[in-house]
Amino acid sequence: MPRLHRILFLTLLAAIGPVSHAHAQDHSGNYPPIAIENGALLYGANCAQCHGIGGDTVPGVALKTGTFKRAPTDQDLARLLTTGIPGTAMPATRLSPGEADSLVAYLRTMRDFNSPAVMAGNSTRGRGLFEGKGTCTTCHRVNASGSHVAPDLSDVGANRGADFLWRKIQDPSATMIPLNRxxxxxxxxxxxxxxxxxxxxxxxxxxxxxxxxxxxxxxxxxxxxxxLKTSPMPSFKDRLAGQELADLVSFLVSLKGEN
Ligand code: HEC
Ligand code: HEC
CATH class of the missing domain: 2.30.30.100 (SH3 type barrels.)
Known part of the structure; x- marks a missing residue:
């Protein structure tokens, strides 16, 4: 999946190549695709709980714009991420220089992607996790296999966005829709x-x-x-790694009804 994206991405860059030179300084062409992918995963694991998968849940901060008042250059931005913003809720994050660079690459190009989870995930691996390690089918059902205890997820990708699904798996109680309580x-x-x-x-x-x-x-x-306000669904925040969460979300997003 990431490989396909990379190909599409490079094709796109090749197609708009000559035009993009005018904006070389802030264009995604400056960042290696592998750094962007790693940055997307780091973002999902460290930042999305506050900023949201779409980067727009902190009031007054729109990460998808890719430009930041406190961090005009990439160096400023890498520093801001490691030190946080003192006196605000933006925390310091322990990052190696490589990780900070990857996050910068992702933030500067974020507007090009619908969702880091979908971009970085592999839905075939996600299906394996859904049926195996994730134990999702002990409660849920997809296309006539699984349990009836929890809602049928056969068309969950048609009804819910990646951002919601990402949060659902990590914090089930906070994301319960009233009907499912x-x-x-x-x-x-x-x-x-x-x-x-x-x-x-x-x-x-x-x-x-x-x-x-x-x-x-x-x-x-x-x-x-x-x-009840507490979901019977366990949180998978600490049971699955960042890549596994991304794979699962990719799989869920692909569920658009019986076929
Ligand atoms: C605990 C919640 C929280 C976490 C986790 C968090 N942030 Fe923030 N972030 C904030 C808040 C709140 C602000 C706004 C601070 C202010 O201006 O008052 C902010 C501001 C920012 C800004 C500055 C925007 C600007 O225009 O100056 C950037 C960039 C940013 N965050 C990126 C990140 C990244 C990348 C991560 C993950 C490594 C992250 N944040 C993790 C809460 C958080
Ligand atoms: C112990 C049973 C149980 C397990 C295991 C479980 N869930 Fe759930 N899940 C529920 C219940 C009950 C609900 C309905 C209440 C709620 O929304 O939290 C739910 C709701 C959901 C929803 C929201 C459906 C909607 O229409 O909004 C999604 C998405 C979901 N689960 C995905 C998963 C995934 C992915 C896994 C495996 C990683 C999983 N669940 C494992 C019990 C479970």
Missing amino acids: PVHIVLKSGRAIDGRRLNEDTYSIQLIDNQERLISVMKSDVKEFSI
Whole structure:
């Protein structure tokens, strides 16, 4: 995948070559593609939690513009990243000189990419992780294989962006959409049910419990009903490496429905 990108990227550069000389100073042609790729991974691991995958979640800071008031030159920028910005929430990051250069290369060219995770990820490897080490199929289902406990992800790439998916895997509770919040029900009979709502009308609620059983309860039988704020999905932030997260996101983005 990165290889294909590199080829496309170089083809693009060749096509616009003569024009780009006028902007040689700030054009992506100055940075080796391998540095940009490494920078994208470092960005995902160290910066995206605050700046977002798209670089636009800190108010007043738009990383995709590639120009920074406090760092006109690449050297200034590398220094700013390692020292942070004292007196603000922008932290110092421990980076080797090579890593700082890679991040600079990525920041200066970020506008050319939709998402570092997709750019740097390999969806074939991502599928392997989804079914294997990531244990995703113990709860989720894709194209008729996997479990029903958690939402079916067969078309998640058509409904959610890479930025959301990236955050979802690392911080499931903070990114729960209201419809997916788990429910805890206690019936008047004393029976407790934990599960996920599939449907709800005036009189009844249909849900699927944690053993994959489809259950319908009459609202008139319900004694307690609560919607939980904590996702049953574990965070994979420390279980998967940066490259693995990128591969997974690449795979999820590719899921656009049954084919
Ligand atoms: C804990 C949150 C946090 C993390 C992690 C973080 N930043 Fe920031 N960053 C900020 C905040 C907040 C600002 C704005 C500071 C201000 O001007 O008040 C900022 C500012 C910046 C700026 C300056 C923009 C300008 O125009 O001067 C750059 C560039 C930047 N961050 C890049 C990065 C990179 C690259 C990383 C990863 C190595 C990173 N940041 C990690 C919070 C963070
Ligand atoms: C223990 C069960 C469990 C495991 C394991 C699990 N998930 Fe989830 N996941 C859930 C549940 C429950 C939800 C719905 C609640 C929520 O959004 O957090 C969910 C939600 C999601 C969503 C959001 C769906 C949407 O429509 O917004 C995505 C994406 C997702 N999971 C991806 C993954 C991936 C990728 C893995 C493997 C790395 C994984 N999950 C592993 C239980 C799990």
